[in-house]
Amino acid sequence: MTNGPHAALAAPPQELASASDEELMRRVAAADAGALDLLYERHRAMAYALAVRITGDAALAEDVLQEAFLGIWRNASRYAAARASARTWVLSIVHHRAVDAVRRRRPVSELPDQEAPPPASLVAPDTWEAVAGRLDRAAVVAALATLPDVQREAIELAYFGGLTQQEIAARTDAPLGTVKSRVRLGLLALRRSMTGGATVEPSVEQGPVVQP
Amino acid sequence: MTDTQALSCDVVRDLAPLYVLDALEPAEAASVREHLATCADGHAEMAELGGVVPYLAESLEPLEPPVAVGERIAGAVRADLRARARDDSAAARLVEGYGAAAPGEPARREATAPAAEPVDLAAARAARGPRPAWRWLLEAAAVIALVGVVAWNVLLQGQLDAARQQAALLSSALATAAQAGSVTATLQGSGAAAAASGFVVAGTGGTNYMVVSGLPDPGAGRTYQAWYLKGQTAVSAGTFTLGTDGVTVVGMSATVGAVTAVALTIEPTGGSDHPTSQPIVLASLSG
16 A cells, blocks of 8 residues: 555655745646645645634545645646745635635525635735744734624634625624624734734724725 | 626725635625726735735644545646646647647656656557447547647636546546556446446555546535445545536545445535435445
8 A cells, every 4th residue: 555656755855845835836836746745744734724614524624625735736827926925825725715615515605716716815915924933823813812702703704604795794684884894903903913013004994995 | 607897996995805805705706806907006905904814824723634635635736747748748749740840849747747657558458458348438538638738728727627637537547547456347327327337446555536427417415425335334435526528537535444346325515424325326346
């Protein structure tokens, strides 16, 4: 059983092992299978945790992981345009696939567009690099805990529940505008907690933002 | 599928918090994406709100996936590499066949491909003697793969990806079938799947494969699930959806212990822990 078709799973060369995630992404884009192995090894535990949390189903989460990493393998060349850390990009694809999987289980919901790129922070310069050094889980959990319950609930239903804004509104018995406002305020508060208030306070926090 | 309509900057800003969480209806998300692609405004709120999203994932306790998942991914990736190499040489042959200037150089992926040899179909066939009944399935899939190459510029990328994934799985199935010690068993359909045909390949390690055609749509809220049968015990080999071209190739995780048969049942979407209906397709591996 040891020497199956996947003998290539053997330990990657030293040179690869010390490569940054971003270097690995470049190699994956150039069809380097060993680089994908390593990328998976580095991020599988968080990717699986995310997929299990969203789907609530270990078997489905395994499928999500497989689909997501094959998607990464095929679309790594799109990563250069993402301007996010490789980890963020990987997790956003896992998230998108997991949400896709749970929405497919709910026949009432419009089916997600499987081929559409995950939105998340792909258009955004990433704050990740700046704070990765002092990021730890406890701090994130603590920051989440300080949010008002309605804000945390709205964010969790959206991000971990795979619910659309309309579904969140129905579930929490709140108008759509309120849902959007809760999520916006919650995300901004989280951002302030995690970046130590280094960012500029947004001038408008209620309702649609006014055109500058 | 989406009925996109032009959005104003204000509406996009209003949708931003749900957009970055991937919580818009697909049509809404597509409209936002379209707007962002062409809007002169930088939409800084996307970065501001989207930058928070990574923290949400990091709030979870990491969880190790089963080892088999990594093996399946590594196997599928290598199968994809082999398929790409074959696609490229097939394309080169096609160009030659039409008298155009052939590139005359190795396929572009070859350099980075692992040492695994491409499957020598002719040799495998000769070793196997008479033409097996399932050959036409392979030929059909080969045609699909070739169409993928020729129509590169006209097919939607998504369709091509799906075809590629199937072609990659099929090439893995072939590679496994060509291995010494592998077992190939014919599938027998019954009941609603009486028209189904295909085969199962059990290798000496890694992934096993099922290639099947003629399966009926399982119906809304239902899925196909494959099982390893060990005597009276059934162990799930995973759920799958039907391929778009009538031929479905399924990669199944390796199993431990002696398997006597592989069965297919129709289960509620998401799959079941144990079969809840009679198998409609069966492949006997014993004897």
